[in-house]
Amino acid sequence: MVFYQIKKCTSDECAYCVINPPRLPEDIFQSLHFVPDPVMRDGQYVVFDDIYGTETDDSARPGLQNVQPTSETDKELKKILVASMSLYFSSF
Numbered sequence: 001m002v003f004y005q006i007k008k009c010t011s012d013e014c015a016y017c018v019i020n021p022p023r024l025p026e027d028i029f030q031s032l033h034f035v036p037d038p039v040m041r042d043g044q045y046v047v048f049d050d051i052y053g054t055e056t057d058d059s060a061r062p063g064l065q066n067v068q069p070t071s072e073t074d075k076e077l078k079k080i081l082v083a084s085m086s087l088y089f090s091s092f
């Protein structure tokens with residue numbers, strides 16, 4: 001799954017933000033943060049309010065928890081698969 005978030009950068013160098021400054025009141029705009037990545041602590045996910053506005057990384061995202069390492073057998077079989085695929089496609 002891929003998602004993205006957009007927030008005006010408000011840089012003086014940014015042509016878009018110079019022409020279109022944030023319409024929110026300054027104090028509310030400054031209180032906006034990007035949605036944090038899930039953070040695991042003591043085997044449980046940390047409550048949103050505790051990590052909102054902090055620096056997070058995606059190391060605790062659920063999709064990374066069950067990644068199977070590639071076995072030596074899989075690596076050997078890959079060579080056979082690639083070889084037979086190139087034979088198959090070269091027959092046309």
Ligand SMILES: [Zn+2]
Nearest residue numbers: 009010014017
């Ligand atoms: Zn900008």
